[in-house]
Amino acid sequence: MRESQIMFMQYLTGLLIVVFGSFHFLLISVLSPAPDKILYIYNSSTTVHALVGGTLFYANVKAVYTSLAWGSVLELLLTFLVFHVFNGFRTILSEQFPGGRAEKFITYSLLIIALIVFIWGSRTVVVALNGGL
Numbered sequence: 001m002r003e004s005q006i007m008f009m010q011y012l013t014g015l016l017i018v019v020f021g022s023f024h025f026l027l028i029s030v031l032s033p034a035p036d037k038i039l040y041i042y043n044s045s046t047t048v049h050a051l052v053g054g055t056l057f058y059a060n061v062k063a064v065y066t067s068l069a070w071g072s073v074l075e076l077l078l079t080f081l082v083f084h085v086f087n088g089f090r091t092i093l094s095e096q097f098p099g100g101r102a103e104k105f106i107t108y109s110l111l112i113i114a115l116i117v118f119i120w121g122s123r124t125v126v127v128a129l130n131g132g133l
Contacts, residue, residue: 006087013084020077027070065128074128078121086114 064070093106 007091010084010087010091013080013087016080017077017084020073020080023073024077027064027073062131066131068129071125071129075122075125078118078125082114082118082121086110086117 065074090107090110093110094103097103097106
């Protein structure tokens, strides 16, 4: 794949992170099916964190993360984040250490680490979907 295509994917995943990150924020705040929304207010004058809507209950958090639709959103967000972050690292390191062998080593090393992170994150989403939060 050409570097210009990879950079296009970098920009696209950045945009998709904003979109799906917004969905994630809405999931834990406004769109939460629980009566107690996971929305905090930070008061800078007293440095107090307050939960809007009362106490946060485990059952309500579990209701959010066992939804297949929201699990899919989280899995997509994970996919976009892993690609964007590790491709960004690859780009930075390749510029710092130019050369064929160094770039191949950087690319394959980061690919292996990215796959490990992706598999572990996917495992977490699957466990949450199955009610094992």
